[in-house]
Amino acid sequence: MIEVRNLTKTYMTHERGHTLREVTRNLIRRPMKEIKAVHDLSFTVPQGEMLAFLGPNGAGKSTTLKILTGVLHPTAGEVRALGLVPWKQRRQYVGRIGAVFGQKSQLLWDIPPVDAFYMNKAIYGVPERQYQSTLNDLTELLSVGDIIRKPTRQLSLGERMKCEFIMAMLHRPEIVFLDEPTIGLDMIAKENIRHFIRSMNSQGVTFILTTHDLEDVEMLAERVIVINHGEIVVDDSLGVLRSRLGDKKSVRLTTESPVPDIRIQGITITERIGPLEIALEIDTSLLPLKRFIREFNEVYGIVDMAIDVIPIESIMKELYMDEASAESAAAKS
Numbered sequence: 001m002i003e004v005r006n007l008t009k010t011y012m013t014h015e016r017g018h019t020l021r022e023v024t025r026n027l028i029r030r031p032m033k034e035i036k037a038v039h040d041l042s043f044t045v046p047q048g049e050m051l052a053f054l055g056p057n058g059a060g061k062s063t064t065l066k067i068l069t070g071v072l073h074p075t076a077g078e079v080r081a082l083g084l085v086p087w088k089q090r091r092q093y094v095g096r097i098g099a100v101f102g103q104k105s106q107l108l109w110d111i112p113p114v115d116a117f118y119m120n121k122a123i124y125g126v127p128e129r130q131y132q133s134t135l136n137d138l139t140e141l142l143s144v145g146d147i148i149r150k151p152t153r154q155l156s157l158g159e160r161m162k163c164e165f166i167m168a169m170l171h172r173p174e175i176v177f178l179d180e181p182t183i184g185l186d187m188i189a190k191e192n193i194r195h196f197i198r199s200m201n202s203q204g205v206t207f208i209l210t211t212h213d214l215e216d217v218e219m220l221a222e223r224v225i226v227i228n229h230g231e232i233v234v235d236d237s238l239g240v241l242r243s244r245l246g247d248k249k250s251v252r253l254t255t256e257s258p259v260p261d262i263r264i265q266g267i268t269i270t271e272r273i274g275p276l277e278i279a280l281e282i283d284t285s286l287l288p289l290k291r292f293i294r295e296f297n298e299v300y301g302i303v304d305m306a307i308d309v310i311p312i313e314s315i316m317k318e319l320y321m322d323e324a325s326a327e328s329a330a331a332k333s
């Protein structure tokens with residue numbers, strides 16, 4: 001459904017310089033600087049997939065999504081989505097995709113969402129019967145029957161986001177791009193939105209999600225692509241991603257005597273919660289849990305313990321840090 005081959009985007013910008021002298025000189029000379037935002041990305045997304053496209057700030061996510069939505073054209077490489085080249089066959093393509101931006105509204109502030117929906121109906125040329133039936137389905141699924149008739153500015157953020165989703169889905173897009181779709185929402189509103197995304201996905205809609213909210217990723221995504229410095233670092237299912245990073249456990253421990261700053265292979269102290277309470281990360285491939293419990297109990301006396309799998313935040317942190325440390329090591333050598 002989406003096929004990306006060797007995608008590269010290089011921005012050309014004017015170098016400003018750091019010192020006042022450089023800035024003044026560069027105002028006249030205007031030297032150009034290349035910024036490789038994405039480099040040689042290749043991946044495919046089958047129909048009906050729920051893909052999380054992640055990476056730290058500046059990794060190249062927005063650039064890739066802008067190319068996939070047809071807003072930008074690449075410097076090199078190919079993209080085919082729904083059989084079309086997004087930036088070349090944009091008119092045909094936009095009628096088959098949708099987008100929801102958590103930080104940017106597509107509704108109009110002073111008019112009720114239902115009027116904005118009607119405008120989109122005209123823009124996309126949605127037939128009246130299809131429009132009414134889709135609108136009924138979506139308003140029912142999101143429980144926003146009355147809300148869509150109030151002026152947008154009077155809606156809560158949660159209500160507005162539900163309407164943003166209706167706006168994006170009315171023309172029944174086959175691929176929907178989500179950028180931080182639950183940002184700023186409370187837990188209940190987040191769950192409503194996630195439930196909606198899951199139910200649209202079960203009807204065959206493909207979702208590509210970019211977010212810094214890793215709970216969205218855990219609750220929604222089947223597959224994760226992580227990019228860093230414009231290149232793919234990981235492309236795997238969430239389960240495989242966890243196992244690839246070792247069999248790590250997060251342990252919260254209360255002991256009879258304080259645990260000092262120990263250096264044992266396989267153990268990292270992540271937090272000191274109190275004088276007798278700490279949080280640890282244990283790599284059980286290096287230190288089996290049974291041995292850890294026995295030895296810690298002998299030395300410090302375990303009073304209470306909670307064991308959990310490592311949350312996805314730690315996995316991501318590790319991925320981002322690996323890349324950063326690899327970079328700095330390369331720079332030093």
Ligand SMILES: Nc1ncnc2c1ncn2[C@@H]1O[C@H](COP(=O)(O)OP(=O)(O)OP(=O)(O)O)[C@@H](O)[C@H]1O
Pocket residue numbers: 011012013035036037055056057058059060061062063064
């Ligand atoms: N129009 C532009 N001109 C020049 N450089 C740009 C432009 N847009 C993005 N960049 C640069 O390209 C790189 C990738 O940016 P991009 O916005 O794609 O990252 P991102 O992963 O979406 O980051 P974030 O999570 O912060 O939104 C960054 O170094 C950024 O400064």
